[in-house]
Amino acid sequence: MGKxxxxxxxxxxxxxxxxxxxxxxYEVLETLEAGLVLLGHEVKSLRNGSAKLTGAYVTFHKNKxxxxxxxxxxxxxxxxxxxxxxxxxxxxxxxAKQIDYLRGKSEEKGLTIVPLSVYTKGRYIKVxxxxxxxxxTYDKRRVMKEREQKRETGRIMKGIxx
Numbered sequence: 001m002g003k004x005x006x007x008x009x010x011x012x013x014x015x016x017x018x019x020x021x022x023x024x025x026y027e028v029l030e031t032l033e034a035g036l037v038l039l040g041h042e043v044k045s046l047r048n049g050s051a052k053l054t055g056a057y058v059t060f061h062k063n064k065x066x067x068x069x070x071x072x073x074x075x076x077x078x079x080x081x082x083x084x085x086x087x088x089x090x091x092x093x094x095x096a097k098q099i100d101y102l103r104g105k106s107e108e109k110g111l112t113i114v115p116l117s118v119y120t121k122g123r124y125i126k127v128x129x130x131x132x133x134x135x136x137t138y139d140k141r142r143v144m145k146e147r148e149q150k151r152e153t154g155r156i157m158k159g160i161x162x
Contacts, residue, residue, distance in 0.1 A: 013119045013120055013121055014047075014119060014120050015117055015118070015119040016046050016047065016049055016051055016118045016119060016120070016125075017046075017049075017051040017052065017053045017117065017118040018053065018116070018117045019053035019054060019056065019114065019115055019116050019117065020054075021054050021055075022053075022114045022115070022116055022130065022132065023116075024135075024140065024143065025134065025135060025140075026112070026114060026130070026132035026133060026134055026135060027132060027133045027134075027135055028114075028116065028130040028131070028132045029111075029130070029131050029132060029133060030130065030131045031116065031128055031129065031130045031131075032094070032098060032102070032128070032129050032130075032131075033121075033126050033127075033128055033129075034065075034092045034093055034094050034098075034126065034127050034128075034129055035092070035093030035094075035124060035125070035126060035127075036067065036090060036091075036092060036093065036118070036125050036126065036127045037090055037091040037092075037093060038072075038090060038125060041074070041075040041078035041081060042072045042075070043125060044075045044077075044078070045072050045073055045074065045075040045076075045078075046072055046118065046125065048075070050072075050073050051070070051071060051072045051073075051118060052070075052071040053070060053071075053115050053116075053117070053118065055069050056068065056069045056070040056071075056114070056115050057069060057112060057113065057114055057115070058092065058102070058106070058113035058114070058115065058129055059089070060103055060106065061089070063099065063103075064091055064092075064099075065091070065092040065094060065099055065102060065103075065113075066089040066090065066091055066092065067089065067090045067091075067092055067115060067127065068087075068089045069087055070087065070090060070115065070118075071086050071087050072086055073086050074086060092127065092129070102129075102131070105131050110133055110134065111131055111132070111133055112131075112132055112133075112134070113129055113130070113131055113132070114129065114130055114132050115127050115128070115129050115130075116128045116129065116130045
């Protein structure tokens with residue numbers, strides 16, 4: 001159902017925010033590309049590269065998928081923006097079939113929907129969302145141990161070739 005995103009295409013796609021913690025905390029099973037409804041000053045602030053996806057997740061409000069806890073600070077050159085909430089819920093644009101599929105997956109035990117990255121595709125701002133399963137603490141420890149071993153072998157190899 002989900003389409004894998006090819007980030008190595010010829011056209012440059014600036015990536016504005018990446019949820020690095022998502023790949024550490026979750027095992028991503030499937031990814032989808034979706035549009036994002038933003039205000040004008042939010043787009044400008046996002047293009048400045050000051051958005052944070054850490055802790056964000058997808059919820060459903062009245063059969064509409066919403067990106068919750070996505071932090072986009074107020075654009076500093078924006079005029080008088082009344083009562084702006086940087087972590088307000090933002091609507092995600094998907095086809096009806098995809099929304100039904102995601103709703104079903106979100107209701108399955110042990111699965112959650114998390115945003116992985118925010119980027120542009122042409123003139124549109126897109127969000128890559130993933131259907132994910134939470135990792136156990138021993139899986140996280142194994143990943144940290146493997147990463148440390150890889151660093152150590154890199155240091156040793158660098159010492160040999162210097």
